[in-house]
Amino acid sequence: MKFLQLAAIIIISLATTQIHAQENKADLTKLVSYMEGAYSSLAQSEADTNFLHITLDMKQIWLENENGAWLYVEQTAAWTPGKPYRQRIYHLQQLDDTTFTSSIMSMPNPKNYIGGHLNTEIFNQITPDSLTALEGCALTLIYKDEVFEGSTEEGACKNSWGAASYATSIVEISPELLYSWDQGWNDEKEQVWGATSGGYKFVKNDTKKK
Secondary structure, three states: OHHHHHHHHHHHHHHHHHHHHHHOOOOHHHHHHHHOEEEEOHHHHHHOOOOOOEEEEEEEEOOOOOOOEEEEEEEEEOOOOOOOOEEEEEEEEEOOOOEEEEEEEEOOOHHHHOOHHHOHHHHHHOOHHHOEEOOOOOEEEEEEOOEEEEEOOOOOEEOOOOOOOEEEEEEEEEOOEEEEEEEEEOOOOOEEEEOOOOOEEEEEOOOOOO
16 A cells, blocks of 8 residues: 555656646747737836836747747837837747747847837848847846746946946846846946846736737
8 A cells, every 4th residue: 555655656746747847848939929019117117216117019020030039129218109219129049948048139220110019011121130139148048937037148248338338137027027127337347327226127018919
């Protein structure tokens, strides 16, 4: 009887381990589904005046391109709609069942693509080889417990905005929330721009998610 009980415990344990392993696997489709959408930091800005009301839009483009996945990203201060202060294309690639990279790309003549998340056909005017990767600024993302977490390598992402010499980024991506903490640092490792108490919390707005 004890042998049968022990065997049952082992079988249940192995099954639980296998289920947990499956739950902690992801693919590019899942990562894109988490990231794609329209976001806002309104709730955070109302709760803490140290944070501004920023909108964030991300939409997959170049669906037929098989080299990973591509997302157009647009960040805008809520009080200046239609005038984004940051436009990028993220190139997502999968390394294994739990590890992904997000390379940050700039595009030529970004003003030509304002609002591109609402009309992705506009990106047929350019191709991936016309983009410029921001060297050292790629994020490595690890999937665990339904969340993608990652960061840049410290000191690798060169940045000359203000008095900075490099920038760092930390992100956490869940189905309805994107946490992003960008900071600029000088050569003495003193922070010179970006939030100091934590990152921005962008909540996905389902009414805009098309």
